[in-house]
Amino acid sequence: MQKIHTILPLLLLVLTACQKAQPPAVAEIDSDFLKNFQVAPAKMESDKNPATEAKVNLGRVLYYEERLSKSQNISCNTCHLLDKYGVDGTPTSTGFKGQKGGRNAPTTYFAAGHIVQFWDGRAADVEEQAKGPVLNPIEMAMTDASSVEATLRSMPEYVEMFKKAFPDAKQPVTFDNAALAIGAFERGLVTESRWDHYLKGHKDSITPEEKAGFVAFSKAGCASCHNGAYVGGRLYTKVGIKKAWPKQDDLGRFAVTKQEHQKMVFKVPSLRNIDKTGPYFHDGSVAQLEEAVKMMSEMQTEKPLTEPEVVAVVAWMKTLTGDIPADYIKKPAMPAATAQTPKPQAD
Numbered sequence: 001m002q003k004i005h006t007i008l009p010l011l012l013l014v015l016t017a018c019q020k021a022q023p024p025a026v027a028e029i030d031s032d033f034l035k036n037f038q039v040a041p042a043k044m045e046s047d048k049n050p051a052t053e054a055k056v057n058l059g060r061v062l063y064y065e066e067r068l069s070k071s072q073n074i075s076c077n078t079c080h081l082l083d084k085y086g087v088d089g090t091p092t093s094t095g096f097k098g099q100k101g102g103r104n105a106p107t108t109y110f111a112a113g114h115i116v117q118f119w120d121g122r123a124a125d126v127e128e129q130a131k132g133p134v135l136n137p138i139e140m141a142m143t144d145a146s147s148v149e150a151t152l153r154s155m156p157e158y159v160e161m162f163k164k165a166f167p168d169a170k171q172p173v174t175f176d177n178a179a180l181a182i183g184a185f186e187r188g189l190v191t192e193s194r195w196d197h198y199l200k201g202h203k204d205s206i207t208p209e210e211k212a213g214f215v216a217f218s219k220a221g222c223a224s225c226h227n228g229a230y231v232g233g234r235l236y237t238k239v240g241i242k243k244a245w246p247k248q249d250d251l252g253r254f255a256v257t258k259q260e261h262q263k264m265v266f267k268v269p270s271l272r273n274i275d276k277t278g279p280y281f282h283d284g285s286v287a288q289l290e291e292a293v294k295m296m297s298e299m300q301t302e303k304p305l306t307e308p309e310v311v312a313v314v315a316w317m318k319t320l321t322g323d324i325p326a327d328y329i330k331k332p333a334m335p336a337a338t339a340q341t342p343k344p345q346a347d
């Protein structure tokens with residue numbers, strides 16, 4: 001008797017301590033609902049632009065090629081750093097002559113899988129997109145396609161690589177082919193995360209708290225827009241459905257279509273690697289993921305998430321962070337310039 005008296009309070013203490021340490025209990029996630037999500041593909045293939053090894057290798061070199069810019073010090077990797085999850089970590093990027101663009105640079109990881117490119121969908125695919133920044137006067141600022149071609153043709157190593165990548169072309173070194181090669185490379189920019197392991201059936205790959213976060217995400221209606229293999233990237237919607245978006249100077253898709261109902265319509269971004277790709281939103285206005293989640297829940301959904309739900313949603317989102325494919329993104333040796341290669345221009 002004496003023994004039980006001393007042990008019982010101790011036992012209770014231990015029990016309550018355990019309870020406190022435990023995250024909110026969650027039953028297994030509904031398997032039917034999970035069908036709205038898919039494992040990340042190993043590659044995002046395109047029938048129009050089959051990715052041969054030679055084309056991908058060329059695309060990788062071009063992705064890192066600073067001589068595709070007028071000042072010869074800006075490459076795709078300047079704004080979409082491959083070892084930093086495809087972003088530059090700034091609200092809006094800096095291009096030619098230190099000029100700032102108006103929009104946040106989205107990640108190039110998984111971009112090839114989206115229905116369209118850019119926040120406003122003005123390019124159909126990564127191949128078409130790749131030509132944009134090279135000629136954009138505030139990004140890489142090359143004068144025109146023929147100046148890009150003159151630069152590339154001045155380097156024999158490039159001529160060789162283009163021949164291998166486009167063996168049937170009479171003139172393989174073209175601006176269009178450069179874009180195809182960059183696109184083919186981008187189609188392999190994928191990461192694999194714990195969320196993928198979970199979707200493959202390894203139920204212990206994510207914790208009970210993370211599962212609770214996913215349930216809160218689904219119940220709030222986030223998954224009506226952020227779903228599929230990329231947890232987004234599948235449709236356009238208005239931003240600020242329930243409450244207006246604070247900044248109204250960038251009207252999104254309206255600038256492309258001029259249709260009234262497309263004011264403040266943007267592509268729903270992918271949430272893969274979201275913990276690593278801040279600052280958030282088209283204007284890069286929010287630095288912290290927790291704040292971005294709160295804002296979304298106030299502006300896009302009927303019933304805002306509670307504080308603990310926000311914390312759990314962020315915990316779940318971290319399961320979307322994958323491993324950087326170190327070998328695939330390794331910076332290759334760059335072709336040597338010749339006397340014919342144009343020199344950098346400051347203006």
Ligand code: HEC
Pocket residue numbers: 063074075076077078079080093094095096101103104105106107108111112114116117118119120126129130131133134138139140182
């Ligand atoms: C000066 C910075 C800068 C450079 C250099 C740059 N980008 Fe971007 N990139 C951006 C910004 C900003 C956006 C978003 C613009 C928008 O939506 O209007 C973007 C958008 C994209 C997208 C669309 C992603 C999505 O989710 O819609 C892809 C893909 C991309 N860039 C690839 C490239 C490639 C390939 C290169 C090199 C040829 C490149 N970028 C060079 C800043 C840059």
Ligand code: HEC
Pocket residue numbers: 217220221222223224225226236237238239241266267268269270274277279280281282283292293296297300301305313
């Ligand atoms: C009606 C569609 C819709 C719903 C519902 C929705 N979102 Fe979004 N989400 C978007 C759009 C569109 C954007 C891009 C907004 C922008 O930058 O203009 C976005 C952006 C985001 C971003 C920033 C992504 C980035 O790369 O900058 C996060 C994080 C996010 N949403 C999380 C959530 C969460 C969490 C919920 C639920 C509480 C949610 N979303 C509900 C459409 C939606």
